[in-house]
Amino acid sequence: MAITTVLGVYREPENVADAVSRLRQAGFGDNEFDILSGTPYPEGSFGEKVQAHRLYLWPLIGALIGFSIALLITAGTQLSFPMVTGGKPILAIPPMLIIMYEGTMLGAILFTVIGVIFESRLPRFSLGVYDARITQGYIGVIVACPQEKLGHTEQLLRESGADDIKKESGR
Amino acid sequence: MVVDIDRCTGCQACVIACQSENNQLLSTEDIVRQRRTMAWIRVERYWEGEFPNMKARFIPMLCQHCENAPCEPVCPVYATYHNNEGLNVQVYNRCVGTRYCAQNCPYHARVFNYWERSTDAPWREFFSSAQMVAEPMNEYLNPDVTVRTKGLMEKCTFCLQRIRRATRTAKNEDRQVKDGEFTTACAQACPTSAIVFGDMLDHNSKVAKKLTDARAFHVLEDLGTKPSVTYLKKVDPNAKPVAMEH
């Protein structure tokens, strides 16, 4: 069935909070509407709920991968190219530790960034229905609502004080 | 190698011999003034006592081929390492010229090719009038030894090419290399034979005998670099290790 994305643009954060509670009453689930703002409001300011995320796995995985690659490089190069330098052992652990440390951190950093991009559902190739005023202090409430509820939703958004309503049918 | 300081007269023969054997860039007056002398072996002169009764002390200084060579581990590309003959070898092709090895060599044994040997770039003169290897000077080059280009580190190789030749001939006649069959240019040229070169492991070689001499010492021993070049003290009632003097 066709889903229309409705965006209500608000001036007043208070109204947004109001709109959110109305949407709840109208039976919209947390993942059916979303809030767009130019400013990070403290979590839950509008009574919205942010789904849990698994970001903390990413750095760990990255660290592990980075560590093993660094271990491979350091140990492998020394063993496959056994040259005595300055009476140091062929498999010199302390220098390996340094490089392995850097590798670990690099892996962790890279995967954290990738993880954040992934978890925040980016990159997003089309903005979808959007309003440039959002980055100028307005706040948007975006609802994915089925055809039959459409009228009711628009009315609901207007009542809660939306300055403007935009629509885009289809996903 | 053993260097008997007592016999050294500071005649610089070794320096010249080394230079022509190993195709070194001629250390012209200009290069010397830039303090970039290219000699692999140098005779260091230390004055002792007050004028007028002064005394010169000579110590030939060259790469000590240390067992724990400080220059080796710091090279990022293994351009210098220890080969199985206990020689500290320099791989010219691999060298990228970080000059870290030279920094870390307490004996100042390493020299760096600051100049392109032969370039006709006109603005070259602006920086230095150092002589290039132009005709007919290229005739002096030793075919057995690489000619190094700019940006390379180089140092004493204990005349590796001579050792190789000796071993090769010995191999062809399938026998062991005999003592005295090969020697370095500096040792060969030394009129007082202050420099003796040979295989330290072979116990009845000239070198091995001198090693046990009571006067034997190593330069900068407290660094624990275990040099392969042993020096014999000057026979002198008030002798101290020459290297410790200023």
Add this chain to the structure above:
Amino acid sequence: MTAHTAQAGHAEHTGPHHVNPRPNLPEGPAALTKDVAERFAHPRLGALLVISGLMFLGGIAGVVMRISGGYEDRAAWGFYAAIFAWVLSTGCSAPILSVATRLTKGYWRKPLVRMTELFTVSTILLVLLFIPLMPAIPSVASHVSFWMTPASTPLEGGPQWALLLGVLGLMVCGLGLLYTSARADKAAIAEQSGGAAAAGGWGGTPNQWKVMRQGITYLGSFYLMFLIFVHLLVSIELAITLVPGWRDPIFPAFHAITGLQAGLATLIIMLAVMKRLGGYDQYLGLDQFWNPAKLLMAFTMLWFYFWWSAFIIFWYGRTPAEVGVLLATEFGPYLTPFVIGFVLNFVAPLLLLVWNPIRVSFNGPVVASVLIVIGNFFDRWRIYGGAFGVNPLGGHELPLDRIPMTRIPDLADLLVLLGALGGMVFFYLIASRIIPPISLWEVKEGQLLTRVQTLLRNTVTVIGKPE
């Protein structure tokens, strides 16, 4: 980080949503004063007081035995010196937290600063421990020293007196700091119990407050500087100069940093005691545990960093002198204490503390702290045991045949060790009966400056930041 970041930063079930991050206190200054005065009037931990007192007495006996053993054999004093350094590193380093948090205005500090400052009394123990040690410090003439005096004019007993001045200065600063910050509360408590005479001339005029704040800042900074200075002197005179060829500029810094780490750990343990047994439960919330825990983790990493910075240089340099030092203090006869110290100071605590559920809890930091305090002692033991073992002194490097033997502690050593531990606890508990362990005026100030408001649909705390 603060509660905020942990909540955002960590899986919700561990975040401070479910454990109250801030202490829940009686509302209003009057109620607070009354409550604290109440608890202060009926202190707990009597049994612990007695036990630690007995241990302290045993320690005195141990010191007597050690002295009767004489000073000829310096190696015998290695363990004692380690104990001395350990007290310096644990009890005497703990107050730094209050200094640091005051300077950086951490708002979670308020309930725990006093409990931190109470540790300044262990400087008294430090002085007591130092006096018997003085003759064991060799004269400057016998070896290369920092006093740069030519051997012809030996500076007899130079190090001893310098060190004594250091520890005395530390004690003066510490006790001064404690007195200054506690004055207002003494007055408040006294008024509560009706005896305004005991207020000691404290009226609480704006000027007095101003002076007090200034005094706390200055005394705190001086205490910090003195502490670093004493760490420097101790590590140099009792360790570095005794081992020939030990040219290790980072060592004093290592000593100080590890000292701060152990001090923080000591504090966390004592906080747990005061919360669980001391009857100050509701004053110490989660904030007061896991904020120090984060610092503890940072210092645990620094432990490794400072150790490694020295090790990699020695490993790479490999001059005979450096090999000698490594053998004497780390990989030679004192390998076992070194390894134990390494594990307890760095490996174990780090593995515990990087894990959020453990760091953001009441017990996790305490466990890590116990490990660190023990590990710190082993670390000191390998240092001073090794250094005092070197005999004869002198020379530019320590040849292999002069590497000292391992020295197993005897009864006297163990008695002194227990005594030092007991002494720290004993002095602390005594002090906590003379001075209220809760910094009333700061807690009140905190209540005054914290409001709970609603922002749109969620409630937030507003923290006032004057000046």
Add this chain to the structure above:
Amino acid sequence: MQERKVLTELQINDRLLWPVLQTPSWWWPAVILASLVLGGGVTAVTLMVTLGLGVTGLNRPVFWGFMIVNFVFWVGISHAGVMISSILRLCQAEWRRPVTRAAEVLTVFSLATAALFPLIHMGRLWRFYWVFPYDFDRMLWPNVRSPLIWDPSAIFTYLTGASLFVFMALLPDMAILRDRTTGWKHTMYSITSLGWRGNPRQFKLQFILGILLSGLILPVFVSVHSIVSWDFAVSLVPAWHATVFAPYFVIGAVHSGVSGVVTMMVVLRTAFKWQDYITPDHFDALGRLLIAVATAWLYFFMLDVLFAIYGGETKEIAVMNQRIFSWPWGFFFFLIVVLGYIIPVGAWMFRSVRRNIMWMFFLSIIVNMSMWLERLWLIIPGLQNKERLTFNWSTYQPGIIEIMLVFSSFGLVCLGLLIFSKFFPLIPVWEEKEGQLFQAEIKIGNRTVPAIIRE
């Protein structure tokens, strides 16, 4: 209340984005100047490559000169970013907001510049890739025991981390720019902002990212300058072979880095007219931070000097003699202590000085001058009379080439910053807005105390 907020969001956009949306009058002249200075450096490198390093003032035994000094200096400056943004982020210092991005960007560009110097100082620049383990067919590897291999790994990690940090924090701002630009710029920002829409989840993750990356980069930041210091410390050169080098370099780096940030903040404040965003409070806070940092630096400096003399080893004494009593090193020593500690810290003690922009500018400049000299003072003398073979002792005069290179490095960093400032706001816009939101007041008696909101 709410109206005012809307206005402020617009105001913030206008004030912070104007250098991007319309070009400041001085921008082109500045760019041209910087490029000219940079051109000198390019010429110098060309000469070095064609003729050999003989064109520099290097000799035997002083094989490392200004280029390495400059490398250390710029790595030092690059430690500002993480110091400021990470530590302040972790401490949740509210005043950090306008400072962070400028600091991080400074980190990125100075680090990139620094990374160039070890390369151009190589004898065979065109062989630099040999330090990477790429040669699988011949199995020729780099030597991981060499500090010169540790360096690239550390610097690469740090550079990557810092750049990603900057990029991720830019996402919301690039979204703003996307909404306010047209044409190719609009397309560009649409791509680079990855379609950011600013829903609560994205902002929450953005915040967590700040914490996580700060926590991850801090250890890297410490390791980078430590490893740079080990280039020197692991060698046997007297005055280099000191264990304290790692923390000493790091704290020195922070000292010069934070001062560099102060300099930059003053420039931003005046050049972009951001008086009401970069306020005296910021300089006050940075000044207090600097007092602590400088004192710690002095502590390690003293440790280094003290232990060099201690033990009375001839070689160390010889170097120290030269460093403290001979011209010009003695003079440098004097300058380092006076310009690096006595004058600035003495001045920072006074609140009025910390809040005076011009004073802070001047002080931060002299601090960095002294820190540059300090690196020179640390690196060169040890080489000039290395070990006891006095026959080889020598001195070092930088050639015109090196001096050109040093200047051009400044040109390069400035150029980078200028170009960045043309495309992205140097003050994080969304963080500013957040800061506005988190500001509050509470009344106590007749006094209203400024307060901040914590969840």
